[in-house]
Amino acid sequence: MDGKTVLITGSTGGIGKETARGLATLGATTFLLGRDPTRAEAAARELRADTGNPRITALTADVSRPTDLRRLATELADRVERLDVLVNNAGTSRPRREVTADGVEAMFATNVLAPFMLGGELLPLLRGGGRIVNLTGGIPKGRIDPGNLLAERKFVGFTFSQYNHTKLAVMAMSLGFADRVAEHGVTVNVAYPGHASTPGNRDLPMSAFPVVYRPAAPLLRWFGPRLLGGDAVAKASRSSVYLASSPEVEGVTGAYFDKHCRRAKWPPSVLDQANQDTVWRLCERLRG
Known part of the structure; x- marks a missing residue:
């Protein structure tokens, strides 16, 4: 990755930071993106020290806000002439339906709309060989409900529900993207990281669990990291690092890769053209 420039969203902790660590270790000029400037700069300092790569820079933006994403794209264009890789890693899971200041359901705004917008805003920098890697997660199975993409009819707060719905939606959006x-020489692929104990899922409030599971929630939180192993987060970053850097996937686009860096089958609901079109139209409308 020497001579390459990458941007990883949600990279101040968890899988995103390990993805940044992996790409920086390979020599990439690496931009970390987080919401909190103090935390972002601390992550950049840590990775510069750990990897010996001085070309690691912290940027800040709230990826759930279209105005922030446009500002970020302008700032990056002022700093670099080219972007070789965009890894849309940032994600969120909420225990109840919340909306952003722009009136968009929060999980859809972060997990689906942000990758859609950043890919578009940064397209001029990515043209001619750039790679976009979008992350799915949770249990990306089941069906896409085109009438409930913003949880306007029904919201279930546990992580195996609306969160998964948005992860199916980002897969459908990625295929359309x-x-x-393709005519611009840009590839778009989806990575499944597998499961890991990250700050995002460790900090889920008790209300995020269905009532029947709440008595067991403390045990799940305690056993989770131990069952997954101390290197689970690093392992979960492998598919992202692979799609961002490997010559084996140069020119490959519109593909879905599992946690073992192998091509996987798209869920049938994601392949449905009507679902892809519905998600795309919604993203176009919401970006303003």
Whole structure:
């Protein structure tokens, strides 16, 4: 990755930071993106020290806000002439339906709309060989409900529900994006990281668990990191690092890769053209 420039969203902790660590170790000029400037700069200092790569820079933006994403794209364009890799790692899970200041359901705004917008805003920097890697997560199975993408009819707060719905939606959006940017020489692929104990899921409030599971929640939180192993977060970053850097996937686009860096089958609901079109139209409307 010497001579390459990468941007990883949600990279001040968890899988995103390990993805940044992996790419920086390979020599990439690495931009970390987080919401908190203090935490972002601390992560950048840590990775510069750990990897010996001085070309690690912290940026800040709230990826759930379109105005922040446009500002970020302008700031990055002022700093670099080219972006070789965009890893849309940032994600969120909420125990109840919340909306952003722009009136968008929070999980959809972060997990789906942000990758859609950043890919578009940064397309001028990515043209001619750039790679976009979008992360799915949770249990990306089941069906996409085109009438409930913003949880306007029904919201279930546990992580195996609306969160998964948004992760299916980002997969559908990614397929459509891959088709639309192919003429610009940009590839778009989706990575599944597997499960890991990250700050995001460790800090879920008790209300995020269904009532029947709440008595067991403290045990799940305690046993989770131990069952997964101390290197689970690093392992979960492998598929992202692979899609961002490997020559084996140069020119590959519109593909889905599992946690073992192997091509996997898309869920049938993601392949449904009507679902892809519905998600795309919604993203276009919400970006303003």
